[in-house]
Amino acid sequence: xxxxxxxxxxxxxxxxxxxxxxxxxxxxxxxxxxxxxxxxxxxxxxxxxxxxxxxxxxxxxxxxxxxxxxxxxxxxxxxxxxxxxxx
Numbered sequence: 001x002x003x004x005x006x007x008x009x010x011x012x013x014x015x016x017x018x019x020x021x022x023x024x025x026x027x028x029x030x031x032x033x034x035x036x037x038x039x040x041x042x043x044x045x046x047x048x049x050x051x052x053x054x055x056x057x058x059x060x061x062x063x064x065x066x067x068x069x070x071x072x073x074x075x076x077x078x079x080x081x082x083x084x085x086x087x
Contacts, residue, residue, distance in 0.1 A: 004047035008070035009054070009061035010040050018059055019043065023051035035079045042070060 006025070016029050025044035026032050032041040040062060045051055053059045065073065073079060 005067060006044050007047050007050070008065040008067065009043050009045075010063040010065065010073070011043055011059060011061055013039050013041055015059045016041060018053060020051060020053055023049070023053070033074070033079075036081060037078065042074075044070075 016032065021028050023045065034041045
């Protein structure tokens, strides 16, 4: 049996305390990746093991992404501060 790709979800920051971190790739609220505005964060889980707080509607993701889509999003100005060039 092959492993399906991981699922990435963008979640409103107000839901961070409702996450059961034992069901996702992050270990606690201290390890989530937040956007620059601190208004959204990303969670990851194995495709075969959707967290119960997602499947029961307790938390509704703003977006569901593939790995490639999540990497692309993390490269945007909303998720990454620009690096100043040193002269």
